[in-house]
Amino acid sequence: MALVGNGAELEVDEDIFEDALETLSVPSRVDMATSSQHFSSFDSKQAPGQHRTSNVKRSLSTKVDLRSGLEECAMALNLFLSNKFTDALELLRPWAKESMYHALGYSTIVVLQAVMTFEQQDIQNGISAMKDALQTCQKYRKKCTVVESFSSLLSRGSLEQLTEEEMHAEICYAECLLQKAALTFVQDENMINFIKGGLKIRTSYQIYKECLSILHVIQKNKVEQQFFYEFEGGVKLGIGAFNLGSLVLFYHGRIELLKGNVEEATYVFLKAAILSMLPEEDVVATKEDVVTLFRQVDGLKQRIAGKSIPTEKFAVRKARRYSPSLSAPVKLVLPALEMMYVWNGFPLVSKRKDLSENLLVTVEKAEAALQSENSSDYSVDDDCLVKLLKGCCLKNLQRPLQAELCFNHVVQSEKLLKYDHYLVPFTLFELAFLYKNQGEIDKAIKVLETARNNYKDYSLESRLHFRIQAALHLWKKSSSD
Numbered sequence: 001m002a003l004v005g006n007g008a009e010l011e012v013d014e015d016i017f018e019d020a021l022e023t024l025s026v027p028s029r030v031d032m033a034t035s036s037q038h039f040s041s042f043d044s045k046q047a048p049g050q051h052r053t054s055n056v057k058r059s060l061s062t063k064v065d066l067r068s069g070l071e072e073c074a075m076a077l078n079l080f081l082s083n084k085f086t087d088a089l090e091l092l093r094p095w096a097k098e099s100m101y102h103a104l105g106y107s108t109i110v111v112l113q114a115v116m117t118f119e120q121q122d123i124q125n126g127i128s129a130m131k132d133a134l135q136t137c138q139k140y141r142k143k144c145t146v147v148e149s150f151s152s153l154l155s156r157g158s159l160e161q162l163t164e165e166e167m168h169a170e171i172c173y174a175e176c177l178l179q180k181a182a183l184t185f186v187q188d189e190n191m192i193n194f195i196k197g198g199l200k201i202r203t204s205y206q207i208y209k210e211c212l213s214i215l216h217v218i219q220k221n222k223v224e225q226q227f228f229y230e231f232e233g234g235v236k237l238g239i240g241a242f243n244l245g246s247l248v249l250f251y252h253g254r255i256e257l258l259k260g261n262v263e264e265a266t267y268v269f270l271k272a273a274i275l276s277m278l279p280e281e282d283v284v285a286t287k288e289d290v291v292t293l294f295r296q297v298d299g300l301k302q303r304i305a306g307k308s309i310p311t312e313k314f315a316v317r318k319a320r321r322y323s324p325s326l327s328a329p330v331k332l333v334l335p336a337l338e339m340m341y342v343w344n345g346f347p348l349v350s351k352r353k354d355l356s357e358n359l360l361v362t363v364e365k366a367e368a369a370l371q372s373e374n375s376s377d378y379s380v381d382d383d384c385l386v387k388l389l390k391g392c393c394l395k396n397l398q399r400p401l402q403a404e405l406c407f408n409h410v411v412q413s414e415k416l417l418k419y420d421h422y423l424v425p426f427t428l429f430e431l432a433f434l435y436k437n438q439g440e441i442d443k444a445i446k447v448l449e450t451a452r453n454n455y456k457d458y459s460l461e462s463r464l465h466f467r468i469q470a471a472l473h474l475w476k477k478s479s480s481d
Contacts, residue, residue: 066165069101070230076105085109085469086476096129100137100172107133111179116466119344126183133176140169164225167214171234174207178241208238265300268293269315273335277362291329294322314342314459317419321378333382334366337389342460350396360393380416384409384423392430400434407431422458425451429464432471441475448472 072091079088092106107129114126142162181200215235218225225231272293275283283290297319301312318338321330332338337359340346349355367386370379391406410427417423428451436444452468455461 064095064099064102066101066168066227069095069099070227073101073105076109080109083465085113085466086473089473097132097136100140100169103133103136104172104175107176108179111183113466113470115182116463119467119470122470123183130176130180130183134173134180137169137173137176140165141173142166142169162214164227164231167211167231168227168234170207170211171231171238174204174211174238175234177201177204177207204238205242208235208242211235212239265297265302265312266309266315268300269297269319270336270339272297272319273332273339276332277334277336291322294319294329294332295324310460310463311339311342315339317459330376330378333370333385334363334389337363338385341389341392346392346396353397356393356396360390360397363390363393377418380413381418381420381423384413384417384427385420388423388427388430391427395430395434395437400438403434404431407434420459421455422460422464425455425458425461425464429468429471436471436475441478445472445475448475 072095076088076091079085079091089106089109092102092109095102096106097103107126110122110129111126114122177200181197181204184197184200211231212235215232217223218228271288272290275286275288275293276290298316301316302309318332318335321332349359363386367383367390370382370386373379387406387409391403391410394400394403394406407427407430410423411431414424428447432444432447432451434444435441435447448468448471452465452472
């Protein structure tokens with residue numbers, strides 16, 4: 001696998017989804033930043049009032065030229081950043097198998113959705129979209145012979161053998177490879193996928209380095225190119241992405257994951273969360289102190305490229321109830337099940353009725369315990385969390401009326417919540433799926449739109465937004481059909 005290859009080295013391996021982990025969103029953010037700035041660089045070159053509007057209604061048989069591809073991807077980017085995800089996808093989809101930039105833009109959005117939702121279908125869609133994008137970009141790359149490479153072309157000064165379109169195909173292909181690596185890690189964390197992902201990253205970096213060399217030759221020889229600034233932006237942003245600490249830390253993180261040392265704050269929180277739900281005698285037998293573990297969480301949090309890891313931020317926020325600054329710790333309610341819910345574990349449990357019934361028993365015990373306790377600042381929040389979890393169990397057990405009562409209780413308690421404001425929009429999401437399962441598709445769509453439009457600045461907001469957007473796209477399409 002290298003830049004010098006042709007179609008023979010195209011990614012055609014059949015990846016199979018087995019599991020999805022929370023820790024993999026960082027690289028995709030870097031990729032998306034690269035894509036965003038790459039596309040927007042074209043937009044910024046237009047004088048005010050002179051931005052061209054592409055003929056997006058062209059015939060599908062019409063070839064998409066480089067200018068149209070860049071323009072329409074800039075338009076799609078603006079739609080995406082305005083939370084008009086469906087419009088952005090619809091703009092790009094018709095030519096995603098014909099234009100390298102449409103392919104890159106479309107697959108980037110689909111992949112970003114996959115790593116934010118961690119839904120099986122979304123990850124499969126992301127894998128499929130990225131394979132298609134790689135194939136589309138491959139069609140525009142320079143077709144090299146066995147003994148020929150871009151490096152040799154460059155060393156001979158034969159840049160006339162490399163068209164401007166082929167140069168852009170290289171940076172598009174490199175970014176697709178980088179995102180494919182992210183999906184490889186998301187797909188499964190076994191050693192084989194770890195190695196495959198590393199090889200993709202290495203190949204992507206080699207391509208960017210070669211493109212940087214080409215860029216230097218163009219600048220030195222003052223070669224005229226119509227879209228030089230867009231090529232320059234793409235190359236420099238690609239190289240810049242590799243120069244950040246973020247990818248290096250991510251790669252290091254995958255190694256540490258195999259050793260069990262990644263996202264230590266989340267690991268310690270989960271350890272404390274599970275112990276806190278065990279009988280006291282079992283906790284004593286482990287020789288661990290639950291309060292001490294919870295208090296360690298804040299000091300173990302990490303930052304990747306200046307950004308907090310979403311689940312660690314969530315864990316830190318929950319662990320504050322054990323802060324030494326409080327007069328006494330305020331025990332968390334069902335923290336292990338809450339993390340299971342955040343990681344979208346309840347749909348997996350739904351396949352086992354016995355597990356769903358056992359979970360419901362656990363939740364109802366916590367519910368009864370709360371009713372017997374004295375009121376505190378956290379009482380309403382704890383009660384709403386229990387009702388959300390209970391509703392999910394009841395939904396899994398095909399008891400929709402009881403589930404709806406639980407979900408409505410959370411929504412009606414919105415103004416009484418003091419800390420866990422994420423509970424209401426997430427509950428609305430569950431309520432929408434309950435309605436959808438009962439055939440009330442219009443009602444379900446309305447509830448999802450309420451969750452998306454009426455709530456801001458809560459924990460794990462971006463993740464829920466992508467899940468909502470995916471559901472809306474699917475439901476609206478099926479409704480119109």
